[in-house]
Amino acid sequence: MDARPVKRTTDDLIQVLEDSSVLSISEQQHLAFAHLSLSKPNLVLLDESTSVLDEANEAYLYQLIEAAGITYISISHGRTLYKQHKSVLHIPIGTNMYRTNWHFEPLYEELLYYYLRKKVSYEPIDLDVIREVDLNKLEPWDLKEKCRIGSGPQNEWYFFSHKDKKYPTGTRTNRATAAGFWKATGRDKAIHLTNSKRIGMRKTLVFYGSGTSWPED
DSSP, X not given: OOOOSEEEOXXXXXXXXXXXXXXXXXXXXXXXXXXXXXXXXXXXXEESTTTTSOHHHHXXXXXXXXXXXXXXXXXXXXXXXXXXXXXXXXXXXXXXXXXXXXXXXXXXXXXXXXXXXXXXXXXXXXXXXXXXXXXXXXXXXXXXXXXXXXXXXXXXXXXXXOOEESSTTSOOEEOBOSSOEEEEEEEEEEEESSSSOEEEEEXXXXXXXXSOEEEEO
């Protein structure tokens, strides 16, 4: 049995062996990043490359390859990698990537940490598909077409909207439209980037108008 943790494959690729008895999985992942920072390829695809590392080690390793000027694309089920990337594409489990129609279904933490953070910081958003609307000038039924994203079936609509004060000198939010008003319901729910770090709160609003009610998160 070959106990060497690193070898060159027949198609001239460098491989850190997953079944190596010499190194732990964490050590294998550190070694792979160290090799990248030294060999400096132009582009690298990282598939679950930091799956067993904590957030601090993960950030350090990505800083290494970024300092080396390497362009990288990561595939991961982890949520902490949002911080290490300039753009994020969320692909729901079971999505067929070859179909022509697609739908937009981001996680709450993606909406806050990536889309909203970039929006308020005036930073470019690579997948710039969320429209900015005036919620006080639109009715819920107008949002369906105004905020449509993609060509597939859509049950949720996403938009940016500024908070409008009910009174110029007050702090209460104006949620009225021409046909009714949005009213907060239930308790606010925390949104976490990791198990410990809270990055925001989610409030549920219900629209009350002429015999209709529409929920909104």
